[in-house]
Amino acid sequence: MKVSLQSEITLYPLSIRKDKKNYIVEEPISGDFFELPEIGVxxxxxxxxGENLAAIEKALKEHYPEEEVDIIEFVEQLVELGLVQHVDGVQVHREKEKQAKSESGFLWIPQWMGRIFFNSLMNKVYLLLLVSNIFILILNPEFFPHYKDIFLFDSMVLNVLTYLLISLVLIVIHEFGHILAxxxxxLPAKLSIGNRLIFIVFETDLTQAxxxxPKKRNILYLAGMSIEQIILFLSFGFMLLFPNASFVGIVSIIVLDIFIKSIYQCCFYMKTDVYYVVENVxxxxxxxxxxxxxxxxxxxxxRKSAKDHKEMFQDEWNLVRIYSVFYIIGVFLTLLLTFVYFIPQLYYMITTVYLNIMGAGDRAAxxxxxxxxxxxxLMLILLVYLARKKRREN
Incomplete structure (x- = not known):
């Protein structure tokens, strides 16, 4: 659909509010959000x-002399984003009509239930629990997770199933924290399944955040980790009070899983919860x-010069450089987890399975x-399926 300076443009109803630097524009019908600078708003x-395009372009050039203004190109971008309803009285066809996200999304959970876990007092409690858990780990280095913590039984199948089950339960609890927040x-939330690296994960859609x-958005992003601090504190408590109990092995797996996922949250080359907090702040x-x-x-x-980089990223120059450092640190953290936990676990499993197949154990082994x-x-097939599904969606 061709747009000219004489075109009459009708937009869908939009909600606009100021954010830290720019403005957040919401299109309520689809539930989509967009970030726009002041000139766009x-x-x-x-x-x-109802101003005509020629008058708008002239006014923008006067008010923003340092900006390049092309109102036709801007309107065409609005059309692509699905924000334009009519052009010259003709309905603009959108490729995919979306149902409003507010129509579904755990609305059966009452707001008061979420407020029990996420309010000004509980937010301070979660911070206190985080500090307490760090001190407990420092004072009790024997609680530091070991790669062999997942091998509770002689049966490798039972070991893997136990770990996967515990990990799955903790993932669900983590995501339920986001949902409660x-x-x-x-506001509504949507839960989906996906994968990050070799991990199968549940993902809570927090678009409505x-x-x-921004301050309230941070609480939503950190909600899953906040709930994990409760679980970690209770786990350390059981390990202190009942060091020789039979269930300590299960508790050790819980500590190991939360510890690895907490380190993983700091890997900024992926869009983790902590990454979104940094982005938001x-x-x-x-x-x-x-x-x-x-x-x-x-x-x-x-290579581009420092001056070229500054022009490319404008006022975000320092933030981009600092983030790039943490991006690289995240890669090294992943490699550290791989060499300290994943490779030793894999080697132990492969060695044990190989010896059992070669007859080192009994028939049951x-x-x-x-x-x-x-x-x-079967797990590899599932991971490949999820990866291909994600690629098709993208």
Whole structure:
């Protein structure tokens, strides 16, 4: 659909509010949110008043002399984003009509239930628990998780199933923390399944959090880790009070799983909960994308100068450089976890299974090794399926 300076533009109803640096624009019908600078919001408000495009372009050039203004290109971008309802009285076809997210999303959970776990007092409690857990670990180094903590039984199949079950339960609890937090704000949430690296994960869609101010959004992003601090504190308590109890092995797996996932949250080359908090605090909502561009530029034959980089990232120059450092640190953290936990665990499992297949154990050990191989193949197939599904969606 062609747009000209004489075109009459009708937008869908939009909600606009100021954020840290720019403005957040919500299109309520689809539930989509967009970040726009002041000049873009000014143009939208003038369109909503019914001003013609030629007058809008002239006014913007006068008010923003340092900006390049092309109102036709801007309107075409609005069309692509699905924000334009009519052009010259003709309905604009959107490729995919979405149902409003507010129609579903754990609305059966009452707001008061979410407020029990997420309020000003509990937020301080979670911080206190985090500090307490760090001190407990420092004072009791024997609680520091070991890669062999997952091997409770002689049966490798039972070991893997036990770990996967505990990990799955903890993932669900983590995501339910996000759901309770967003319901405490009387907003809907959506739960989906995906994968990060080799891990199968549940993911809570917190898109509706953009309705809130940045401080409240941080509570939603940290909600899962906050609930984990309760579990970790209770686990350490059981290990202190009942050091020789039979269930301490299960508790050790819980500590190991939460510990690894907490380190993983600091791997900023992925969009983790902590990454979103950093993005939210800085007001720079494309840190990862900018960081990748910055780091990639050093691999080219003709490296950009510092001046070129500053012009590229403008006022986000220092943030992008700092983020790039943490991006690299995140990669090293992943390698550290791999060499300290994952590779030793894998080596132990492969060695044990190989010896059992070769007859080092009894008949039960042999069939346990065969079942472990089948189990591993099924997990790999599931991971490949999820990866391909995610690629198709993208």
């Amino acid at each position: 000014d143009a939208i408000q003038r369109l909503e008043k 967003i319901r405490s704000q009387d 953009w309705k809130l101010d 800085t007001g720079c909502y494309n840190l990862m994308e900018s960081g990748k561009v910055y780091l990639r530029s050093f691999l080219k034959k003709h 042999f069939w346990d090794a065969i079942a472990f191989l089948v189990q591993t193949m």
